[in-house]
Amino acid sequence: MFKDKTAWFSSSVGKGVTSFWVAEGGALSSWKKADYLFSNDASSEDTKRVHHSEDYMKNRATVFHCNFLSACKPRQSVKSVPIGHYVLPPDSIQNEIRVLIGRFIWESDEQVMCEEQKTT
Amino acid sequence: KPASPTKPSNLRCAGCVKHMNEMDSRSFGAVLRSCRFQCDFHLVLQEVEDRFRRSQQLEKTSHNLTHAHINTHGKNREHSTCTNGDNKRSKRGKHRLSHQPSDGCFRLTPLRRPCETYGPDMEKNMHHIHKKKTSEY
Ligand SMILES: [Zn+2]
Structure with a gap:
């Protein structure tokens, strides 16, 4: 699924997600070189570093929430999940965005997953 | 009869419809910027992120300014002008x-x-x- 793609994973991302990426043919790289940047927590130090980097200032380092990959897993396709919904903005501005648009999709996903687990 | 977009909030923009093979962490910003129409989410996201970037940039430049000022102050005190x-x-x-x-x-x-x-x-x-x-x- 992730053949010919390189990703960087924040230390906040669980091992299971990273191994899923590798198992599906994805490669790992540094945060400066990777095509895709994934994090589970914008307040983690390594993600903060990305959000304060020159690349981010130049709009060339969007961090995505790793729940995107969890959403791809059951669908076995990257085309049915819009990655643009899984943007993980800097920690300090998340509340400002929440006030304007409500919950992030990666937050509601978590909730849906929890509810699914409860019913099954 | 073309469907007229009465509720813009229900429309989806390039940031919504492009999938992983069409954009990555490096190109996402440019995709949003080149998009003529943006849904509510991506519009808000871009605005707030841009404001964050500007404040970061401002912090950096003010740091540089104070550093530069200290340097010039030490070197040529004699030439300090009124505007300075x-x-x-x-x-x-x-x-x-x-x-x-x-x-x-x-x-x-x-x-x-x-x-x-x-x-x-x-x-x-x-x-x-x-x-x-x-x-x-
Ligand atoms: Zn959108």
């Missing part, structure tokens, strides 16, 4: 304003004016003082 001192003062004024609004404001304004309007005269006075001093010796 003015910048310094207005910056300090802002800091003071936040701590003690009324006092700082009133004290600063008259201090600034003589420097701006009577700059040359002050220089003359300085020379005068200098001459006096030397004659005294």
